[in-house]
Amino acid sequence: MAAMRTLQICGVSPTGKHSASVIFLHGSGDSGQGLRAWVRDVMVPDLAFSHIRVIYPTAPARPYTPMRGAISTVWFDRYKISPHCPEHLESIDVMCNTLGSIIQDEVAAGIPKNRIVIGGFSMGGAMALHLACRYHPDVAGVFALSTFLNKDSVAFQSVEEQIRAGLSLPELFQCHGTSDDLVLHQWGEATSMLLKKAGMTTAFHSFQGLHHQLSQPEMELLRSWILNKLPLSTSS
Template sequence: MAAVRKLQLCAVSPTGKHTGSVIFLHGSGDTGQGLRTWVRDVMGGDLAFKHIRVIYPTAPARPYTPMHGAISTVWFDRYKISQDSPEHLESINSMCHSLGSVIDDEVRAGIPKHRMIIGGFSMGGAMAFHLVCRYHPDVAGVFALSSFLNRDSVAFQATEDRLRARLPLPELLQCHGTSDELVLHQWGEQTSGLLHKAGISTAFHSFPGLNHQLSQSEMELVKSWILTKLPANTYV
């Protein structure tokens, strides 16, 4: 197997003892630093915690088919942006392994996986679904903002298999703007429904009038949810 490619990271360190981690994945064409700046602009400050490290990886640059093969920082390739398209599993699987090394580094730093949350915006949310549902279902949770999975995604089957085996599944927080013109609200809602049917405990929140973007109210909801999953006073 080829060596796992190390990803460029930026991070917001906790102000106190580090007992939890959030890995937040950017959308297509962005960077980790770009997402951190966007979050900071929307919230009026960093997504920051006393005890949680927030990590923003950057996807490697690769040819992206929906942009006619132009080079872009994307987590994986797509044949087209559609629920009905097959998944580009080769690129998805490869990136799951690369992102797995970020999780492994946190484990080596003393953070158990049940004290980690994986999430993302747009394509980053889809990447988070694959990473958690198929490879790291023992994390504390997964969140996805303005994201969707293809209708026949292998992530659904992986989740159903885990349910049948009576193995634990993570919880999902999903947020989507009702005016999103790039990733349709109904795609996100259907993804949430299919993951719930597969066995994941889901919470889907619609944001009226929000397009394909972040909002302060959305990010405050995400921050509160993270704290319910990774509370400061119950670290084991």
């Protein structure tokens, strides 16, 4: 087996005792530092907590087929950006294993998996869905902002299989702007509906006038959802 890559990470430490973690994945072509700076610009005062560490990894640079093989920081490859084409499962699964090492590092630091939330923006949200639905269904929750999955995604099949086996799955929090490309908004909403049909608990929020970007109202809603999933523990 090939050696697992070590990802660059930046993070925001809690102001008090660390008892929960959020892993927040950037969109294609961005970086952990870039997403962290964007969040800080959008939110007042910041996506920071007294007890939750927020972790922003950076995807490794790799050739990206939709950019004609140009090198970009992307979580996985795509044959093309279309809901109807197959997923590039090899690159998705390799990155699920790599990101799993961050989860295991948090567990080794004393954070139970049911005190970890995984999420992301755009491609980062899709990566988070694969990670949570297929590899780590025992995390506290998963969020996806301006995100979509291919219509025959193996994530849908994995949810159905786990529901049939009587296993629990994390709750999904999903947001999308109505002024994003119309196809992308519809694609994102269809992703939420297909995951719900497969048996996952989902919540989809549309933001009027929002393009393919973050907004303060969206992030404030996300903050509230995170605190609901990862409340301050009595031992913190």
